[in-house]
Amino acid sequence: MRFLLASLVAAITSACAASATPPPGTTASAAPPMVVVNERDVMVREAPPHGAIGMSTAYRISDVAPQPRTMEFRRRxxxxxxxxxxxxxxxxxxxxxxxxxxxxxxDGVEAELSAGMAAYLYENAVVGIRQTGDEPLSIIIAYPVSR
Incomplete structure (x- = not known):
């Protein structure tokens, strides 16, 4: 799991670094500088949101990126x-x-998920997720910032 997360972070960092250097003959964009986050720096033990059912570890990775930003990226x-x-x-x-x-x-429809699977959930749905099995459930959650 750490290898997968490290690979994701490396790919994102590499893509950001590659895009940080403008092509010859162009100028740099007005975008803010990239933000690199170590999940250890944003780790918090807390009850999960929306009902406080059990305990969890939250990694609010995108919270480190200053506004304006357009997406949230978290691990729980x-x-x-x-x-x-x-x-x-x-x-x-x-x-x-x-x-x-x-x-x-x-919206009342359930589906089992395991490592390597994703659920795409749509606006206006009522959603949730629960851990099953003998080991903790680690998920990455991504969504746009509410305006």
Whole structure:
């Protein structure tokens, strides 16, 4: 799992670094400088949102990036028996499983997820996810910033 996350971070960092140097004959953009985050620096132990069902470790990675930013990128590890309770969403969200197993729900429809699987959840749905199995469920959550 650490290798997968490290690979994702390396790919993102490499893409950002590659785009930081403008092609010959062009000028630099007005974009803010990239932000590199070590998940250890943003780790917090807390109950999951939307119901405080069990315990989890939250990594609010994009919170380090100053506004204005247009997306949220987070990781959450749900302890055995924990869940992000069902809640309405006002934007599309993606839950990507990096390890463990769980059940995602969207408007009452459930689907099992395991490492390497993602659920694309749509605006206005009522969604949630719960850990199943014998090991914690690690997910990456991405969604646009609410305006």
């Amino acid at each position: 590890v749900l302890d055995v028996g924990a869940a992000v309770g069902e809640h309405p969403i006002s934007h599309d969200e993606v839950y990507y499983v990096t390890s463990g197993t769980g059940v995602v729900v969207s």
